[in-house]
Amino acid sequence: MxxxxxxxxxxxxxxxxxxxxxxxxxxxxxxxxxxxxxxxxxxxxxxxxxxxxxxxxxxxxxxxxxxxxxxxxxxxxxxxxxxxxxxxxxxxxxxxxxxxxxxxxxxxxxxxxxxxxxxxxxxxxxxxxxxxxxxxxxxxxxxxxxxxxxxxxxxxxxxxxxxxxxxxxxxxxxxxxxxxxxxxxxxxxxxxxxxxxxxxxxxxxxxxxxxxxxxxxxxxxxxxxxxxxxxxxxxxxxxxxxxxxxxxxxxxxxxxxxxxxxxxxxxxxxxxxxxxxxxxxxxxxxxxxxxxxxxxxxxxxxxxxxxxxxxxxxxxxxxxxxxxxxxxxxxxxxxxxxxxxxxxxxxxxxxxxxxxxxxxxxxxxxxxxxxxxxxxxxxxxxxxxxxxxxxxxxxxxxxxxxxxxxxxxxxxxxxxxxxxxxxxxxxxxxxxxxxxxxxxxxxxxxxxxxxxxxADTRPVAEFIPQPIPGIDIDRDLYDEGMAVLDIRSVYDFDGTAAVDIAAVADPLQTTAAERPARFLRVVKAVGIPDDDTRDFDRSAFGRNRSQLMREIIGYTPIQPDGSVRVKVPADMPLAISVVDANGRRIVGRHNNWLQFRAGEVRKCQGCHSRDSEVPHGRTDKEPGSAWAGAPTSGAPFANTEPALNAEMGETMAQLLARIAGHPVLEGDLKYADLWTDAALRAKDPSSELLMSELITPSPTSVACQSDWSAACRTIIHYQEHIQPIWDLPREIIDADGNVLEDRTCSSCHSNRDAAGMAQVPPGQLDLSANQSGVNTNFSTSYVELIFDNPTQELRDGAVQNVLVQDTDDDGNLLFETDEEGELILDADGNPIPVMVTVDIQRIMDTGGANASRFFSIFEAGGFHQGELSAAELRLISEWLDIGAQYYNNPFDAPVD
Incomplete structure (x- = not known):
């Protein structure tokens, strides 16, 4: 305005x-x-x-x-x-x-x-x-x-x-x-x-x-x-x-x-x-x-x-x-x-x-x-x-x-x-x-x-005709309202290989577990209505509204050489992320919206560093590809399945699409070793991270969990999908049905102990679902996880913030002063110290899962090793990677 x-x-x-x-x-x-x-x-x-x-x-x-x-x-x-x-x-x-x-x-x-x-x-x-x-x-x-x-x-x-x-x-x-x-x-x-x-x-x-x-x-x-x-x-x-x-x-x-x-x-x-x-x-x-x-x-x-x-x-x-x-x-x-x-x-x-x-x-x-x-x-x-x-x-x-x-x-x-x-x-x-x-x-x-x-005359611009379905573009793709995303290698950063792509693509040199990039996540922007259409509370965006709201529309495996070729929906703003085997983004967010028209095949060489000024996305100026693809025609890639014969210059993803057709996005992270020549070594084990394995409410429909389609979405709301993970009963029960220990996240991480007495929450982390007294727009657990919070202690039977005397930039202790800069003295004539809280580094970060220290607690050797399932950790990772919003649908958010 x-x-x-x-x-x-x-x-x-x-x-x-x-x-x-x-x-x-x-x-x-x-x-x-x-x-x-x-x-x-x-x-x-x-x-x-x-x-x-x-x-x-x-x-x-x-x-x-x-x-x-x-x-x-x-x-x-x-x-x-x-x-x-x-x-x-x-x-x-x-x-x-x-x-x-x-x-x-x-x-x-x-x-x-x-x-x-x-x-x-x-x-x-x-x-x-x-x-x-x-x-x-x-x-x-x-x-x-x-x-x-x-x-x-x-x-x-x-x-x-x-x-x-x-x-x-x-x-x-x-x-x-x-x-x-x-x-x-x-x-x-x-x-x-x-x-x-x-x-x-x-x-x-x-x-x-x-x-x-x-x-x-x-x-x-x-x-x-x-x-x-x-x-x-x-x-x-x-x-x-x-x-x-x-x-x-x-x-x-x-x-x-x-x-x-x-x-x-x-x-x-x-x-x-x-x-x-x-x-x-x-x-x-x-x-x-x-x-x-x-x-x-x-x-x-x-x-x-x-x-x-x-x-x-x-x-x-x-x-x-x-x-x-x-x-x-x-x-x-x-x-x-x-x-x-x-x-x-x-x-x-x-x-x-x-x-x-x-x-x-x-x-x-x-x-x-x-x-x-x-x-x-x-x-x-x-x-x-x-x-x-x-x-x-x-x-x-x-x-x-x-x-x-x-x-x-x-x-x-x-x-x-x-x-x-x-x-x-x-x-x-x-x-x-x-x-x-x-x-x-x-x-x-x-x-x-x-x-x-x-009103002078000017040169008439060249006429670019409309593509004709079935001739200039794929008729089936066009009729489906779909397009194709073709990435030559996600290991190509501005024309320079981040790894030895040929070695990473060779099953005898690199196993699947050793490859950093495992899946490509495709995310859709959520349109935000004006107040006349839906007047929702803007706190729905969460701590950081810069990502607004997002929907995950699916995943596809990244092939060993880093290549991708997959069908994506047309006519909507999309963004992509390279994720690891756990579904966590391993490079920076893609900060430009991609668009595809029906029947279109969009190709790119690879990834782009955010601050790099190497041309990316302009085909006549970008550097040559860091990955040459197949070195010859009529032969497989090195040490791969003999039946998968490549054409010169082809990527692994292009080869698969030529043989089996364009793959579609999946709602889950599913890996199967299609490449290793079993005569040379055993194939890598298959793996799945399934949303259907969640015991808590799923962010996708039941129908989409069993049959993912282009219309399916993963839509994550904190209170509906993340908070239930903290509240899920996790009790250790003996053979007689007696509760030996309650490991429920929110039961342990609470400001009240089992007897109802005040306590400092373990790990200085309260995972209660009740409304926060600090930021009333959010639940206590959301504020404790996403915001910086003061260190607390039990003092006189109550949980209170730890206070320390403040210092200036040179480390000198600070005392209260008046407008003239003179010290203010207490009743005993002593200077009054300036007291401040000591914040704890937040355990989660809106920058993404790998920017959060949360996950190390559940890894091997961590204090809570194995206490959250792979499906639960995957869901939390997705939620953080897309921005840790409180809601991801404005029509589900509370009315303002």
Whole structure:
């Protein structure tokens, strides 16, 4: 949502009057932005120009409001869409959207205030303009009943203006913004309608709703395509946060900005995808999130906004802070053909090589005053010149004596506590090679030109046809709504083998028990509804809400060479984890959502280190595979079953899929040795970790325990599935039925002994199911396991926290002091020590099972060796690995 600006925040939107060399003034030689005659530019006079003119958005106190890239549905009334027949200062203008929204009191529609317009796009032939527009608020309607953002079209020849989706009912299914024209005449746009995702919710016995983005502020915008008449709307991306600003590259792929926010990583970088949603790939900038400029020594966070391809193939973006007032940033071009990150070395060190500013002088993007001004938007001409159509504002400050704006001269910038003036955006033609800047529309106080486009012709992008089931894609997979995940080797990290893959794959050199990676877990994101759909208590996310909620949709064995080839459900955000034989994740969480379309086969080389800047997921830039696969055709892998003959370069998983068909995910961890040549040594023993062996309530249905399918899920709730493990009776009984010892977890780990007397819980751990007195949102056991808790002792018959005297960083004892820093003395005249509790390191960690010290207690030699079953330990491991949530279904969580 929009946030209000302080005067300090407004500083980022102000600019100097220092213009480029060769920029002529209006009223006299060398003046800046005054009126007057300008020489018309013979190169661009024949291009119509369309732009958005709007009032500066202010809060109730008159302060400027923040423009937040992470809030794309924000409604800022007071805009209008304007056309000039030529891109010159003297051309007459016409408001295309004038009197479009007229109240009809007889029909009960009374508009309040203005409308909003944004996201202009022109077809390659220059004949059509597409844009997003939201009608004014309607009097008497609640917020959720107000008009939504819609896609509109304008035909330049006929001057026809129309909404693309004619049906009011369909048009209002979600907010539609950011249109772009595909080569075949269809329109790609981003929308909260989440059409396919909503339909699939019915399969999960949930109501249809648009899931919130991972910041839980508004529904996620994801990519859709539709015909030019608004029919056949298809969802093509499945991110859990926003996919923004799609544009078409010359090669026919869709370039867009994706907000990766799983686990709170918060990165807005560039991705590409085919128009049917297949072959989603990272493109540029995942590790280049701090390439802005500022007044301090370090780069500041900046986002790649409004990408578009330049005539030379580079990508033009506005580099700006993700949140700021309507002040824009710098014009930057990205050489994504040759680079995937900005800098030559990791950690944003080395040479800035992947991108460069087109501004002749430096633009400051950290919110401080930028003497050269700032750019709100830039649009490239495709006319063989180095010209851009830009929305630009000079830098101004407020004269404290006259309270009038003044240019950001060196004198004013040196003035202490100077206050910035409002931004002043006009429309300009900016030549970044010639160093000239010519005004088209003079800026007006209180208004801004937020974006503009020209209706010139552009190269028609390559057409990427839809795949045909049965010819281009597997018909059976397509009909099943399934896809295939093919991983060459999980031991391949960024092109480097983490182990000797050939040795690990050889049964005579490595047994199954010695292989670290045993299974691949596939996890599905759980869509989070808004409060109107399900107003649940947000404590349901547990201690750390960064993972939100998760469902496990199954496992598949990892073959000895680390390869995987398995069927997975299409059209949903998925993540994967490599786990060991106990079902515990052994590498970091996968922090990017994968997506698969029906019939698609997605291949990857292997795994990726979280902080590595080696390209991963972009096929034309990633390093070669660390695993060559089978060395020859017509022979088995070394020392494996003679009947399993490989083809050269094939992985073990590919070989099995070719012979037996694609395997499916299983609900349990099941291993069978398919590879060892029994003539050379005995096969490794089979193993199973079965959910059906749980005595406590299972997180899967009975039907799924016996016959796992693509519709099955493991959904773990703490109170329903983990707490019963602590409460399960575990008594040692003699032959006569007498209880010799009660080993029930919660009976032992309690603040009361067998006689009901107060005690310090054994191991300082209370596993009671009652509501915690420390954090009343959770049970006592959850707080004791997941949070840091104070050490306790039995004192005067009561359990109390252990207190010790606090010390400073140098180890000096601390005593109570007053506001003047003087010691406070007790009744005896002695200083009063500052007492603090001593926390115990928590036994479980939301980072995962292997980050928790809990499991060592149950291993060989541990204090509780063998007291929990393998199935119980597996369930606890899964729960920790997916985030240790209190609930994993918002419709099961308590109502707020």
């Amino acid at each position: 929009n946030k209000f600006c302080t005067l300090a925040q407004v500083a980022g939107g102000l600019f100097s009057l220092l213009l480029l060399a060769g920029c002529s003034g209006g009223s006299g030689e060398g003046s800046s932005l005054g009126g007057g005659e300008q020489a018309e530019d013979p190169v661009v006079v024949d291009y119509p120009v369309v732009y958005v003119r709007r009032t500066l958005n202010r809060d109730e106190d008159g302060g400027l409001m923040v423009d937040d890239l992470y809030a794309p549905s924000a409604f800022n009334p007071g805009a209008e869409l304007v056309l000039r027949d030529r891109a010159t200062a003297s051309a007459a203008e016409r408001v295309l959207t004038e009197e479009l929204f007229v109240s009809d009191e007889d029909a009960g529609i009374v508009f309040e205030g203005g409308y909003d317009v944004k996201d202009l796009a022109v077809s390659a032939d220059g004949a059509q303009l597409a844009f997003a527009m939201r009608a004014p608020n309607i009097e008497g309607l609640d917020d959720d009943e107000q008009p939504s953002w819609n896609i509109w079209l304008y035909e330049f020849d006929s001057a026809e203006l129309k909404r693309v989706i004619q049906s009011d009912l369909i048009a209002e299914e979600g907010d539609d913004i950011a249109p772009a024209f595909l080569p075949d005449g269809r329109i790609v746009f981003t929308s909260t309608r989440q059409r396919r995702s909503r339909a699939l919710l019915l399969d999960d016995n949930k109501p249809q709703f648009s899931a919130l983005a991972e910041n839980l502020d508004e529904p996620a915008f994801v990519l859709h395509v539709m015909e030019a008449d608004g029919s056949d709307i298809q969802q093509i991306s499945y991110n859990q946060s926003h996919d923004l600003s799609p544009t078409i590259l010359f090669n026919g792929r869709i370039l867009f900005s994706r907000w990766d926010n799983m686990g709170g990583i918060d990165r807005l970088s560039l991705y590409t995808v085919k128009p049917d949603g297949t072959d989603l790939q990272f493109h540029y900038g995942y590790h280049s999130q701090a390439t802005g400029t500022g007044t301090g020594p370090d780069p500041v966070p900046a986002a790649f906004s409004k990408p578009q391809q330049m005539p030379d193939g580079r990508i033009l973006v506005t580099l700006r802070a993700p949140e700021g007032i309507t002040c824009g940033g710098d014009m930057v071009v990205i050489d994504a053909e040759n680079f995937t990150e900005a800098y030559s070395e990791p950690e944003q060190q080395g040479i800035l090589q992947g991108q460069e500013s087109l501004s002749v002088e430096q633009v400051i993007t950290d919110g401080g005053l930028s003497p050269h001004g700032l750019f709100a938007n830039a649009w490239a001409f495709h006319d063989g010149t180095s010209r851009l159509l830009v929305s630009w504002s000079e830098c101004r400050v407020i004269d404290p004596e006259t309270e009038l704006p003044q240019p950001c001269t060196d004198e004013w910038l040196a003035t202490p506590d100077i206050v910035p003036a409002d931004p002043l955006y006009g429309l300009w033609i900016y030549d970044y090679v010639e160093g000239t800047q010519r005004p088209i529309i003079q800026p007006v106080e209180g208004q801004m030109i937020s974006e503009a486009v020209t």
